[in-house]
Amino acid sequence: MSRFAEALASRTQIWGGWVVAPTIIGPEEFAAAGYHYVGFDVQHGYLDDADVAMLLRRTEHLPIATAVRLPSADPAPIGRVLDAGADAVIVAMVENPDQAARAVAAARYAPAGVRSFGPLRASLGHDPAALESRVSVFVMIETARGLAALDEICAVPGLAGLYVGPADLAISMGFAPADAWTHPEVRAATARIRKTITAAGLVAGIHAGSGKLGNLFAQEGFRMITLASESQALRRGAADHLSDAIGETRRATERGGYN
Template sequence: MSPSRLQEALAANPQVWGGWVVGPTILGPEEFAAAGYQYVGFDVQHGYLDDADVALLLRRLEHVPIATAVRLPSADPAPIGRVLDAGADAVIIAMVESAEQAGAAVAATRYAPAGVRSFGPLRASLGQDTAELEARVSVFAMIETARGLAAADEICAVPGLTGIYVGPADLAISMGYRLADAWTHPEVRAAMVAIQTTAQAAGLVTGIHAGAGKLGKTVADLGFQMITLASESQALRRGAAEHLNEAVGKTHDEHEQRGYQ
Protein backbone atom coordinates (compact mmCIF):
# COMPACT_ATOMS: atom_id res chain seq x y z
CA MET A 1 0.00 0.00 0.00
CA SER A 2 1.15 3.56 -0.67
CA PRO A 3 2.27 5.15 2.62
CA SER A 4 1.08 8.58 3.70
CA ARG A 5 3.79 11.01 2.70
CA LEU A 6 2.24 13.62 4.97
CA GLN A 7 2.40 11.36 8.02
CA GLU A 8 6.01 10.50 7.18
CA ALA A 9 6.94 14.18 6.80
CA LEU A 10 5.25 15.18 10.06
CA ALA A 11 6.99 12.36 11.92
CA ALA A 12 10.41 13.39 10.60
CA ASN A 13 10.28 17.21 10.85
CA PRO A 14 9.37 19.83 13.46
CA GLN A 15 7.64 21.79 10.68
CA VAL A 16 6.42 20.82 7.23
CA TRP A 17 6.05 23.52 4.59
CA GLY A 18 3.30 23.53 2.02
CA GLY A 19 2.24 25.15 -1.22
CA TRP A 20 -1.33 25.71 -2.30
CA VAL A 21 -3.06 25.10 -5.62
CA VAL A 22 -6.24 26.96 -6.56
CA GLY A 23 -6.49 26.18 -10.27
CA PRO A 24 -6.12 23.18 -12.61
CA THR A 25 -2.36 23.54 -13.04
CA ILE A 26 -0.19 20.62 -14.11
CA LEU A 27 3.17 22.21 -13.36
CA GLY A 28 2.41 23.92 -10.03
CA PRO A 29 2.54 20.90 -7.69
CA GLU A 30 5.66 19.53 -9.37
CA GLU A 31 7.41 22.90 -9.06
CA PHE A 32 6.53 23.05 -5.35
CA ALA A 33 8.08 19.61 -4.97
CA ALA A 34 11.20 20.64 -6.89
CA ALA A 35 11.54 23.71 -4.66
CA GLY A 36 11.60 21.52 -1.53
CA TYR A 37 8.05 21.96 -0.26
CA GLN A 38 6.87 18.90 1.63
CA TYR A 39 3.17 19.04 0.79
CA VAL A 40 0.75 20.70 -1.56
CA GLY A 41 -2.85 21.57 -0.76
CA PHE A 42 -5.62 21.54 -3.37
CA ASP A 43 -8.41 24.02 -2.73
CA VAL A 44 -11.90 22.74 -3.55
CA GLN A 45 -13.49 25.39 -1.30
CA HIS A 46 -12.19 28.62 -2.83
CA GLY A 47 -10.18 27.41 -5.81
CA TYR A 48 -11.26 26.76 -9.39
CA LEU A 49 -11.13 23.02 -8.81
CA ASP A 50 -13.61 20.25 -8.13
CA ASP A 51 -12.91 16.80 -6.76
CA ALA A 52 -12.61 15.37 -10.29
CA ASP A 53 -9.87 17.89 -11.13
CA VAL A 54 -8.10 17.00 -7.90
CA ALA A 55 -8.29 13.27 -8.67
CA LEU A 56 -6.43 13.83 -11.94
CA LEU A 57 -3.79 15.99 -10.27
CA LEU A 58 -3.30 13.42 -7.52
CA ARG A 59 -2.73 10.69 -10.07
CA ARG A 60 -0.01 12.79 -11.72
CA LEU A 61 1.73 13.14 -8.35
CA GLU A 62 1.80 9.43 -7.55
CA HIS A 63 5.53 9.30 -8.37
CA VAL A 64 6.42 12.87 -7.34
CA PRO A 65 7.91 13.15 -3.82
CA ILE A 66 5.38 15.47 -2.22
CA ALA A 67 2.50 14.91 0.21
CA THR A 68 -1.03 15.97 -0.67
CA ALA A 69 -3.99 17.48 1.17
CA VAL A 70 -7.37 18.60 -0.12
CA ARG A 71 -9.49 21.36 1.40
CA LEU A 72 -13.20 20.71 1.06
CA PRO A 73 -16.07 23.05 1.98
CA SER A 74 -17.97 20.58 4.17
CA ALA A 75 -17.99 17.09 5.66
CA ASP A 76 -20.10 15.73 2.79
CA PRO A 77 -18.82 12.12 2.59
CA ALA A 78 -19.07 11.74 -1.21
CA PRO A 79 -16.38 14.25 -2.28
CA ILE A 80 -14.23 13.32 0.72
CA GLY A 81 -14.36 9.68 -0.32
CA ARG A 82 -13.54 10.48 -3.95
CA VAL A 83 -10.36 12.45 -3.18
CA LEU A 84 -9.24 9.77 -0.72
CA ASP A 85 -9.93 7.06 -3.30
CA ALA A 86 -7.67 9.05 -5.66
CA GLY A 87 -4.85 8.95 -3.12
CA ALA A 88 -4.95 12.18 -1.08
CA ASP A 89 -2.97 11.91 2.13
CA ALA A 90 -5.25 14.29 4.02
CA VAL A 91 -8.50 16.21 3.93
CA ILE A 92 -8.93 19.65 5.48
CA ILE A 93 -12.57 20.44 6.24
CA ALA A 94 -13.45 24.13 6.21
CA MET A 95 -15.53 26.15 8.68
CA VAL A 96 -15.83 23.54 11.43
CA GLU A 97 -17.69 25.05 14.37
CA SER A 98 -18.68 22.06 16.51
CA ALA A 99 -17.61 18.63 17.66
CA GLU A 100 -20.49 17.19 15.64
CA GLN A 101 -19.11 18.64 12.41
CA ALA A 102 -15.62 17.40 13.23
CA GLY A 103 -17.02 13.97 14.00
CA ALA A 104 -18.83 13.91 10.66
CA ALA A 105 -15.55 14.71 8.91
CA VAL A 106 -13.83 11.80 10.63
CA ALA A 107 -16.74 9.45 9.85
CA ALA A 108 -16.46 10.34 6.14
CA THR A 109 -12.93 8.90 6.14
CA ARG A 110 -13.82 5.65 7.94
CA TYR A 111 -15.56 2.55 6.63
CA ALA A 112 -18.47 0.87 8.42
CA PRO A 113 -19.10 0.26 11.23
CA ALA A 114 -16.90 3.17 12.39
CA GLY A 115 -17.92 5.55 9.62
CA VAL A 116 -19.78 6.14 6.37
CA ARG A 117 -17.03 5.94 3.74
CA SER A 118 -17.86 3.79 0.73
CA PHE A 119 -15.20 1.41 -0.57
CA GLY A 120 -13.75 2.15 -4.01
CA PRO A 121 -10.02 3.03 -4.23
CA LEU A 122 -9.07 4.34 -7.67
CA ARG A 123 -5.33 3.66 -7.44
CA ALA A 124 -4.05 0.09 -7.42
CA SER A 125 -1.12 1.16 -5.25
CA LEU A 126 -3.52 2.00 -2.42
CA GLY A 127 -4.33 -1.67 -1.91
CA GLN A 128 -7.55 -3.27 -0.72
CA ASP A 129 -7.14 -3.44 3.07
CA THR A 130 -9.72 -1.12 4.63
CA ALA A 131 -7.79 -0.78 7.91
CA GLU A 132 -4.69 0.33 6.01
CA LEU A 133 -6.70 2.69 3.83
CA GLU A 134 -8.16 4.33 6.92
CA ALA A 135 -4.80 4.50 8.70
CA ARG A 136 -3.09 6.46 5.93
CA VAL A 137 -5.68 9.26 5.99
CA SER A 138 -5.17 12.43 8.04
CA VAL A 139 -8.23 14.52 8.94
CA PHE A 140 -7.95 18.23 9.76
CA ALA A 141 -10.76 20.43 11.03
CA MET A 142 -10.45 24.10 10.17
CA ILE A 143 -11.12 26.45 13.06
CA GLU A 144 -11.62 29.83 11.43
CA THR A 145 -14.63 31.44 13.07
CA ALA A 146 -15.49 32.87 16.46
CA ARG A 147 -17.92 29.98 17.00
CA GLY A 148 -15.23 27.47 16.15
CA LEU A 149 -12.85 29.22 18.52
CA ALA A 150 -15.41 28.99 21.33
CA ALA A 151 -15.83 25.25 20.66
CA ALA A 152 -12.11 24.50 20.27
CA ASP A 153 -11.91 22.26 23.35
CA GLU A 154 -14.81 20.08 22.17
CA ILE A 155 -13.57 19.95 18.57
CA CYS A 156 -10.06 18.93 19.62
CA ALA A 157 -11.48 16.10 21.73
CA VAL A 158 -13.12 14.35 18.76
CA PRO A 159 -11.68 10.82 18.35
CA GLY A 160 -9.92 10.17 15.06
CA LEU A 161 -9.10 13.79 14.32
CA THR A 162 -5.49 14.27 13.18
CA GLY A 163 -5.17 18.00 13.56
CA ILE A 164 -6.53 21.52 13.53
CA TYR A 165 -5.88 23.92 10.66
CA VAL A 166 -6.34 27.66 11.30
CA GLY A 167 -7.67 30.09 8.69
CA PRO A 168 -6.54 33.55 9.85
CA ALA A 169 -8.58 35.62 7.37
CA ASP A 170 -12.01 34.21 8.22
CA LEU A 171 -11.08 34.08 11.88
CA ALA A 172 -10.34 37.82 11.91
CA ILE A 173 -13.50 38.66 9.96
CA SER A 174 -15.75 36.55 12.20
CA MET A 175 -14.25 38.23 15.27
CA GLY A 176 -15.33 41.60 13.88
CA TYR A 177 -11.99 42.79 12.51
CA ARG A 178 -10.80 43.73 9.05
CA LEU A 179 -8.96 41.30 6.82
CA ALA A 180 -5.88 43.48 7.26
CA ASP A 181 -6.04 42.82 11.01
CA ALA A 182 -5.60 39.07 10.64
CA TRP A 183 -1.87 39.21 11.41
CA THR A 184 -1.61 42.47 13.33
CA HIS A 185 -4.44 42.70 15.86
CA PRO A 186 -3.48 41.32 19.30
CA GLU A 187 -6.86 39.65 19.84
CA VAL A 188 -6.66 37.76 16.54
CA ARG A 189 -3.09 36.71 17.29
CA ALA A 190 -4.16 35.60 20.77
CA ALA A 191 -6.98 33.54 19.23
CA MET A 192 -4.54 31.77 16.91
CA VAL A 193 -2.25 31.01 19.84
CA ALA A 194 -5.19 29.75 21.90
CA ILE A 195 -6.23 27.36 19.13
CA GLN A 196 -2.66 26.12 18.71
CA THR A 197 -2.24 25.60 22.44
CA THR A 198 -5.54 23.73 22.77
CA ALA A 199 -4.83 21.47 19.80
CA GLN A 200 -1.29 20.71 20.88
CA ALA A 201 -2.46 19.84 24.40
CA ALA A 202 -4.91 17.39 22.83
CA GLY A 203 -2.07 15.70 20.95
CA LEU A 204 -3.15 17.04 17.55
CA VAL A 205 -1.09 18.39 14.67
CA THR A 206 -1.44 22.16 14.35
CA GLY A 207 -1.64 23.67 10.88
CA ILE A 208 -2.21 27.16 9.54
CA HIS A 209 -2.55 29.08 6.32
CA ALA A 210 0.28 31.61 6.58
CA GLY A 211 0.16 32.84 2.99
CA ALA A 212 3.73 34.21 2.98
CA GLY A 213 7.23 33.19 3.94
CA LYS A 214 7.80 35.73 6.71
CA LEU A 215 4.47 34.89 8.28
CA GLY A 216 5.39 31.22 8.00
CA LYS A 217 8.45 31.87 10.15
CA THR A 218 6.27 33.75 12.64
CA VAL A 219 3.77 30.91 13.09
CA ALA A 220 6.54 28.30 13.22
CA ASP A 221 7.92 30.22 16.19
CA LEU A 222 4.43 30.01 17.74
CA GLY A 223 4.58 26.21 17.51
CA PHE A 224 2.54 25.45 14.40
CA GLN A 225 3.73 22.33 12.59
CA MET A 226 2.01 22.27 9.19
CA ILE A 227 2.38 25.63 7.49
CA THR A 228 1.09 26.65 4.07
CA LEU A 229 3.27 29.40 2.61
CA ALA A 230 1.96 30.38 -0.82
CA SER A 231 -0.37 29.49 -3.64
CA GLU A 232 0.86 28.82 -7.16
CA SER A 233 -0.54 32.20 -8.25
CA GLN A 234 1.35 34.01 -5.48
CA ALA A 235 4.56 32.22 -6.37
CA LEU A 236 4.10 33.11 -10.03
CA ARG A 237 3.45 36.79 -9.27
CA ARG A 238 6.46 37.05 -7.01
CA GLY A 239 8.80 35.27 -9.41
CA ALA A 240 7.48 37.21 -12.41
CA ALA A 241 7.95 40.55 -10.61
CA GLU A 242 11.50 39.68 -9.61
CA HIS A 243 12.43 38.73 -13.18
CA LEU A 244 10.92 41.95 -14.52
CA ASN A 245 12.71 44.10 -11.95
CA GLU A 246 16.01 42.41 -12.75
CA ALA A 247 15.48 43.03 -16.46
CA VAL A 248 14.68 46.73 -16.13
CA GLY A 249 17.21 47.35 -13.37
CA LYS A 250 14.77 48.24 -10.62
CA THR A 251 14.76 47.15 -7.01
CA HIS A 252 11.91 47.31 -4.55
CA ASP A 253 10.89 45.96 -1.18
CA GLU A 254 9.11 42.68 -1.61
CA HIS A 255 5.56 42.91 -0.29
CA GLU A 256 4.16 39.68 1.07
CA GLN A 257 1.08 38.65 -0.87
CA ARG A 258 -1.99 37.33 0.86
CA GLY A 259 -3.41 34.05 -0.36
CA TYR A 260 -6.58 32.03 0.06
CA GLN A 261 -7.19 31.38 3.71
Protein backbone atom coordinates in the same frame (compact mmCIF):
# COMPACT_ATOMS: atom_id res chain seq x y z
CA MET B 1 1.37 5.47 6.74
CA SER B 2 0.97 8.16 4.07
CA ARG B 3 3.60 10.61 2.90
CA PHE B 4 1.80 13.27 4.91
CA ALA B 5 2.05 11.33 8.17
CA GLU B 6 5.66 10.39 7.40
CA ALA B 7 6.59 14.04 6.87
CA LEU B 8 5.01 15.05 10.17
CA ALA B 9 6.68 12.18 12.01
CA SER B 10 10.16 13.14 10.80
CA ARG B 11 10.11 16.96 11.04
CA THR B 12 9.26 19.70 13.50
CA GLN B 13 7.59 21.71 10.73
CA ILE B 14 6.28 20.81 7.32
CA TRP B 15 5.92 23.51 4.68
CA GLY B 16 3.13 23.51 2.14
CA GLY B 17 2.23 25.00 -1.20
CA TRP B 18 -1.33 25.57 -2.39
CA VAL B 19 -3.03 24.99 -5.73
CA VAL B 20 -6.28 26.77 -6.60
CA ALA B 21 -6.65 26.02 -10.33
CA PRO B 22 -5.87 23.22 -12.79
CA THR B 23 -2.13 23.12 -13.38
CA ILE B 24 0.32 20.70 -14.91
CA ILE B 25 3.55 21.87 -13.30
CA GLY B 26 2.46 23.53 -10.04
CA PRO B 27 2.85 20.50 -7.73
CA GLU B 28 6.07 19.50 -9.50
CA GLU B 29 7.57 22.94 -8.88
CA PHE B 30 6.57 22.89 -5.21
CA ALA B 31 8.17 19.45 -4.88
CA ALA B 32 11.33 20.57 -6.66
CA ALA B 33 11.57 23.60 -4.35
CA GLY B 34 11.56 21.32 -1.30
CA TYR B 35 8.01 21.78 -0.03
CA HIS B 36 6.69 18.86 2.00
CA TYR B 37 3.04 18.96 0.92
CA VAL B 38 0.74 20.60 -1.56
CA GLY B 39 -2.89 21.44 -0.86
CA PHE B 40 -5.58 21.36 -3.55
CA ASP B 41 -8.36 23.83 -2.83
CA VAL B 42 -11.88 22.64 -3.66
CA GLN B 43 -13.44 25.25 -1.37
CA HIS B 44 -12.18 28.49 -2.91
CA GLY B 45 -10.24 27.21 -5.92
CA TYR B 46 -11.35 26.43 -9.47
CA LEU B 47 -10.93 22.67 -9.13
CA ASP B 48 -13.50 19.91 -9.63
CA ASP B 49 -13.29 16.20 -8.86
CA ALA B 50 -11.67 15.37 -12.20
CA ASP B 51 -9.05 18.08 -11.73
CA VAL B 52 -8.17 16.83 -8.25
CA ALA B 53 -7.98 13.23 -9.42
CA MET B 54 -5.58 14.25 -12.20
CA LEU B 55 -3.42 16.31 -9.84
CA LEU B 56 -3.27 13.52 -7.28
CA ARG B 57 -2.25 11.04 -9.96
CA ARG B 58 0.50 13.37 -11.19
CA THR B 59 1.93 13.64 -7.66
CA GLU B 60 1.92 9.88 -7.08
CA HIS B 61 5.64 9.56 -7.80
CA LEU B 62 6.71 12.99 -6.58
CA PRO B 63 8.43 13.47 -3.20
CA ILE B 64 5.54 15.51 -1.84
CA ALA B 65 2.44 14.76 0.23
CA THR B 66 -1.05 15.84 -0.76
CA ALA B 67 -4.02 17.37 1.03
CA VAL B 68 -7.40 18.45 -0.31
CA ARG B 69 -9.46 21.22 1.28
CA LEU B 70 -13.22 20.69 1.08
CA PRO B 71 -16.03 23.08 2.02
CA SER B 72 -17.90 20.72 4.34
CA ALA B 73 -17.96 17.29 5.99
CA ASP B 74 -20.23 15.88 3.27
CA PRO B 75 -19.00 12.26 3.02
CA ALA B 76 -19.38 11.88 -0.77
CA PRO B 77 -16.80 14.53 -1.84
CA ILE B 78 -14.43 13.46 0.94
CA GLY B 79 -14.70 9.85 -0.16
CA ARG B 80 -14.00 10.74 -3.79
CA VAL B 81 -10.75 12.59 -3.09
CA LEU B 82 -9.60 9.82 -0.76
CA ASP B 83 -10.44 7.21 -3.39
CA ALA B 84 -8.28 9.23 -5.79
CA GLY B 85 -5.34 9.03 -3.39
CA ALA B 86 -5.28 12.16 -1.20
CA ASP B 87 -3.05 11.75 1.85
CA ALA B 88 -5.11 14.19 3.92
CA VAL B 89 -8.34 16.15 3.89
CA ILE B 90 -8.85 19.59 5.41
CA VAL B 91 -12.50 20.33 6.15
CA ALA B 92 -13.38 24.03 6.24
CA MET B 93 -15.62 26.04 8.58
CA VAL B 94 -15.94 23.50 11.39
CA GLU B 95 -17.68 25.11 14.36
CA ASN B 96 -18.59 22.27 16.70
CA PRO B 97 -17.53 18.73 17.65
CA ASP B 98 -20.40 17.13 15.71
CA GLN B 99 -19.10 18.59 12.45
CA ALA B 100 -15.58 17.43 13.31
CA ALA B 101 -16.86 13.93 14.09
CA ARG B 102 -18.67 13.84 10.74
CA ALA B 103 -15.43 14.74 8.98
CA VAL B 104 -13.66 11.83 10.66
CA ALA B 105 -16.54 9.46 9.91
CA ALA B 106 -16.40 10.41 6.23
CA ALA B 107 -12.82 9.07 6.11
CA ARG B 108 -13.60 5.79 7.94
CA TYR B 109 -15.39 2.67 6.74
CA ALA B 110 -18.17 0.97 8.72
CA PRO B 111 -18.65 0.38 11.55
CA ALA B 112 -16.44 3.32 12.59
CA GLY B 113 -17.61 5.64 9.80
CA VAL B 114 -19.69 6.17 6.68
CA ARG B 115 -17.08 6.06 3.90
CA SER B 116 -18.13 3.96 0.92
CA PHE B 117 -15.57 1.52 -0.48
CA GLY B 118 -14.32 2.39 -3.96
CA PRO B 119 -10.56 3.03 -4.36
CA LEU B 120 -9.75 4.39 -7.82
CA ARG B 121 -5.99 3.86 -7.87
CA ALA B 122 -4.63 0.33 -8.07
CA SER B 123 -1.49 1.40 -6.22
CA LEU B 124 -3.55 2.07 -3.08
CA GLY B 125 -4.58 -1.56 -2.74
CA HIS B 126 -7.94 -2.86 -1.53
CA ASP B 127 -7.45 -3.37 2.20
CA PRO B 128 -9.94 -1.12 4.06
CA ALA B 129 -7.76 -0.96 7.17
CA ALA B 130 -4.71 0.12 5.14
CA LEU B 131 -6.76 2.67 3.20
CA GLU B 132 -8.06 4.16 6.45
CA SER B 133 -4.66 4.26 8.13
CA ARG B 134 -3.08 6.39 5.40
CA VAL B 135 -5.62 9.22 5.75
CA SER B 136 -5.05 12.27 7.97
CA VAL B 137 -8.15 14.31 8.82
CA PHE B 138 -7.84 18.01 9.66
CA VAL B 139 -10.65 20.42 10.46
CA MET B 140 -10.43 24.17 10.14
CA ILE B 141 -10.91 26.61 13.00
CA GLU B 142 -11.76 29.91 11.36
CA THR B 143 -14.80 31.37 13.12
CA ALA B 144 -15.67 32.74 16.54
CA ARG B 145 -18.03 29.80 17.04
CA GLY B 146 -15.27 27.36 16.24
CA LEU B 147 -13.00 29.19 18.66
CA ALA B 148 -15.64 28.91 21.41
CA ALA B 149 -15.89 25.14 20.83
CA LEU B 150 -12.16 24.60 20.49
CA ASP B 151 -11.69 22.29 23.48
CA GLU B 152 -14.60 20.07 22.45
CA ILE B 153 -13.40 19.88 18.84
CA CYS B 154 -9.89 18.91 19.93
CA ALA B 155 -11.39 16.05 21.94
CA VAL B 156 -12.97 14.39 18.87
CA PRO B 157 -11.30 10.99 18.29
CA GLY B 158 -9.63 10.39 14.94
CA LEU B 159 -8.48 13.91 14.14
CA ALA B 160 -4.88 14.34 13.04
CA GLY B 161 -4.97 18.06 13.73
CA LEU B 162 -6.64 21.42 13.35
CA TYR B 163 -5.84 24.02 10.72
CA VAL B 164 -6.33 27.74 11.31
CA GLY B 165 -7.79 30.06 8.68
CA PRO B 166 -6.62 33.48 9.93
CA ALA B 167 -8.53 35.71 7.49
CA ASP B 168 -11.94 34.17 8.14
CA LEU B 169 -11.19 34.08 11.86
CA ALA B 170 -10.48 37.81 11.80
CA ILE B 171 -13.69 38.55 9.88
CA SER B 172 -15.74 36.42 12.29
CA MET B 173 -14.27 38.35 15.21
CA GLY B 174 -15.32 41.65 13.64
CA PHE B 175 -12.05 42.69 12.03
CA ALA B 176 -10.77 43.11 8.48
CA PRO B 177 -8.98 40.20 6.77
CA ALA B 178 -5.70 42.14 6.86
CA ASP B 179 -5.99 42.31 10.67
CA ALA B 180 -5.53 38.55 10.86
CA TRP B 181 -1.77 38.87 11.21
CA THR B 182 -1.51 42.14 13.12
CA HIS B 183 -4.44 42.83 15.46
CA PRO B 184 -3.68 41.84 19.07
CA GLU B 185 -7.07 40.16 19.61
CA VAL B 186 -6.78 37.99 16.53
CA ARG B 187 -3.15 37.16 17.25
CA ALA B 188 -4.09 36.21 20.82
CA ALA B 189 -6.87 33.95 19.50
CA THR B 190 -4.45 32.31 17.07
CA ALA B 191 -1.94 31.70 19.87
CA ARG B 192 -4.65 30.22 22.08
CA ILE B 193 -5.76 27.88 19.30
CA ARG B 194 -2.20 26.68 18.75
CA LYS B 195 -1.64 26.02 22.44
CA THR B 196 -4.91 24.13 22.79
CA ILE B 197 -4.24 21.97 19.73
CA THR B 198 -0.75 21.11 20.91
CA ALA B 199 -1.93 20.33 24.44
CA ALA B 200 -4.44 17.89 22.95
CA GLY B 201 -1.61 16.03 21.19
CA LEU B 202 -2.75 17.10 17.72
CA VAL B 203 -0.96 18.82 14.84
CA ALA B 204 -1.40 22.60 14.71
CA GLY B 205 -1.65 23.88 11.14
CA ILE B 206 -2.18 27.33 9.67
CA HIS B 207 -2.58 29.10 6.35
CA ALA B 208 0.21 31.68 6.51
CA GLY B 209 0.19 33.08 2.98
CA SER B 210 3.86 34.09 2.88
CA GLY B 211 7.31 32.91 3.89
CA LYS B 212 7.77 35.65 6.47
CA LEU B 213 4.50 34.84 8.20
CA GLY B 214 5.32 31.15 7.92
CA ASN B 215 8.55 31.73 9.81
CA LEU B 216 6.65 33.66 12.49
CA PHE B 217 4.10 30.89 12.95
CA ALA B 218 6.83 28.25 13.05
CA GLN B 219 8.49 30.13 15.90
CA GLU B 220 5.13 30.14 17.69
CA GLY B 221 4.89 26.36 17.46
CA PHE B 222 2.72 25.64 14.43
CA ARG B 223 3.87 22.49 12.65
CA MET B 224 1.92 22.42 9.37
CA ILE B 225 2.31 25.74 7.58
CA THR B 226 1.03 26.64 4.12
CA LEU B 227 3.17 29.37 2.60
CA ALA B 228 1.79 30.34 -0.81
CA SER B 229 -0.46 29.34 -3.67
CA GLU B 230 0.83 28.72 -7.17
CA SER B 231 -0.66 32.07 -8.24
CA GLN B 232 1.15 33.89 -5.42
CA ALA B 233 4.42 32.16 -6.27
CA LEU B 234 4.03 33.02 -9.96
CA ARG B 235 3.18 36.65 -9.20
CA ARG B 236 6.17 37.04 -6.89
CA GLY B 237 8.55 35.36 -9.32
CA ALA B 238 7.23 37.36 -12.26
CA ALA B 239 7.55 40.62 -10.32
CA ASP B 240 11.12 39.78 -9.28
CA HIS B 241 12.13 38.98 -12.86
CA LEU B 242 10.58 42.20 -14.12
CA SER B 243 12.26 44.21 -11.38
CA ASP B 244 15.62 42.62 -12.21
CA ALA B 245 15.15 43.35 -15.90
CA ILE B 246 14.13 46.98 -15.36
CA GLY B 247 16.99 47.46 -12.94
CA GLU B 248 19.54 46.03 -15.39
CA THR B 249 18.14 48.20 -18.20
CA ARG B 250 18.41 51.32 -16.07
CA ARG B 251 21.96 50.51 -15.02
CA ALA B 252 22.96 49.90 -18.64
CA THR B 253 21.38 53.20 -19.69
CA GLU B 254 23.23 55.04 -16.96
CA ARG B 255 26.48 53.47 -18.18
CA GLY B 256 25.73 54.61 -21.74
CA GLY B 257 24.44 51.30 -23.09
CA TYR B 258 25.67 47.74 -23.23
CA ASN B 259 29.19 46.97 -24.42
